[in-house]
Structure formats: structure tokens, C-alpha cells
Amino acid sequence: MFIGHFALGFAAPRFAPQLPLTASFLACQFLDLIWPVLVLARLEHVSVDPHVTAFTPLAFEYPWSHSLLATALYAALGFVAVRALGLGTRSATVVLVLVLSHWLLDFLSHAPDLPLAPWGSTKLGLGLWNAPWLTLVTEVSLFALGVGWYARATTAIDKQGIWALWGLVAFFLLMYAVSAFGPKPEVGTPAAAIAGPALATWLFVAWAYWIDRHRQPRAM
Ligand SMILES: [Zn+2]
Numbered sequence: 001m002f003i004g005h006f007a008l009g010f011a012a013p014r015f016a017p018q019l020p021l022t023a024s025f026l027a028c029q030f031l032d033l034i035w036p037v038l039v040l041a042r043l044e045h046v047s048v049d050p051h052v053t054a055f056t057p058l059a060f061e062y063p064w065s066h067s068l069l070a071t072a073l074y075a076a077l078g079f080v081a082v083r084a085l086g087l088g089t090r091s092a093t094v095v096l097v098l099v100l101s102h103w104l105l106d107f108l109s110h111a112p113d114l115p116l117a118p119w120g121s122t123k124l125g126l127g128l129w130n131a132p133w134l135t136l137v138t139e140v141s142l143f144a145l146g147v148g149w150y151a152r153a154t155t156a157i158d159k160q161g162i163w164a165l166w167g168l169v170a171f172f173l174l175m176y177a178v179s180a181f182g183p184k185p186e187v188g189t190p191a192a193a194i195a196g197p198a199l200a201t202w203l204f205v206a207w208a209y210w211i212d213r214h215r216q217p218r219a220m
Contacts, residue, residue: 001105003176004139005029007146008101014153016094017217018087021208027078027098032201035065039195046194048187053111053129057184058194063118068103070118075099109135136180154215161214168207
């Protein structure tokens with residue numbers, strides 16, 4: 001999943017109006033934000049195997065970023081961090097759910113490569129990625145729903161609040177189209193050459209920060 005994760009990030013302020021979009025994006029995408037860092041540090045690995053799924057040829061070994069146990073730990077840490085920042089239990093609970101949601105959406109889409117724990121050989125995944133069109137419809141629908149909720153839950157306080165949001169939505173759709181229909185990495189591509197560009201995912205968190213500066217909850 002890619003924009004499907006951000007769909008939940010966009011939806012979150014509807015349930016926790018106090019929660020900034022920046023925090024919501026950090027939470028929904030936390031596993032994929034630390035993943036390239038762990039690959040570059042050689043703690044995890046990725047390779048290209050055209051037979052993994054129809055949607056992506058990436059074969060993941062990611063016990064520290066994507067095991068269920070590690071995810072539960074990050075979710076708990078997220079809850080504690082949000083409480084420590086002085087945001088309410090509601091915001092903290094939404095962050096906890098967002099971190100866990102990443103694993104669940106990956107569980108839905110990935111080949112059975114998601115470990116239960118960093119050790120052990122049990123790996124799970126329902127493989128929605130083997131049905132590319134169903135993946136596209138599911139993800140784009142989720143994304144539209146999430147963006148719609150965010151747009152209604154918040155209001156722009158100036159022109160930038162409009163441009164920043166809709167610019168990001170357009171950029172997401174463009175990136176998604178490129179990842180779905182663009183050229184795929186070839187067999188033998190080094191892990192660092194795959195993980196390096198994935199660091200750009202942090203750009204979306206920075207973009208969310210920009211949006212936060214120019215939009216506010218509608219109730220306020
Ligand atoms: Zn992921």
C-alpha cells in the first residue's frame with residue numbers, strides 16, 4: 001500500500017481534531033518511514049524478484065520495521081509520545097490505531113512476507129497486490145474518502161491552506177500512477193538503490209507540516 005496508508009492519515013483529524021496532520025502522517029506511515037533507514041543501515045533487506053506479486057517486484061525482509069510485534073511496540077510508543085506532548089487520550093489512541101493500521105493494510109496487500117515477530121519464520125500477507133486493478137480501486141477509493149473527510153474536518157486559513165492541500169493530493173496521485181504504471185526496478189538492483197529514493201517519503205511529512213500551518217479544525 002502507498003496512498004492507502006495516507007488515506008487513514010488524512011481521515012484521522014475527523015476523529016481527533018487536535019491531532020496535527022504531521023503527527024497523523026508520521027503515525028500512518030511510520031513503518032515505511034523507518035524502513036529505508038533500516039535497509040541503508042543493513043539491518044533489513046530488499047531485493048527484486050518479478051514473481052513476488054503482480055503489482056510490485058520488491059521482495060522484503062523487514063523484521064524490525066514490519067513485524068507485528070515491532071509494530072505494536074511503535075504504536076504503544078506513539079501513544080506515550082502523544083500523551084507526553086500534552087495532546088489528549090483521544091489523539092493518542094488515534095495515533096496508536098494509525099500505526100497498527102499500517103501493518104493491517106500491508107497484511108491485506110503484501111505477499112506473505114510480514115513477520116509476526118523479528119525472530120521466527122511465520123510470515124503473513126493476503127496478497128491483494130496479485131490483483132493490480134483491485135489494488136488500484138481499493139487504494140484510490142480509500143484515498144478519496146480520507147481526503148474528503150480531511151477537507152471537511154478542516155478549513156484553510158489562507159490561500160496556501162488550499163494550494164498546499166490540493167497540491168499534495170495531486171502529487172500523491174501522480175506518484176501513485178508512476179509507481180503503478182511506471183518502470184519497475186530490475187533484477188539485481190542493489191537494496192540501497194531501492195531504499196535511498198524511498199527516503200523521499202519523509203517529504204510527505206514535511207508537506208503535512210506545511211498544511212498544518214495553513215489549515216485549522218473547522219470547529220475552531
Ligand atoms: Zn509498509
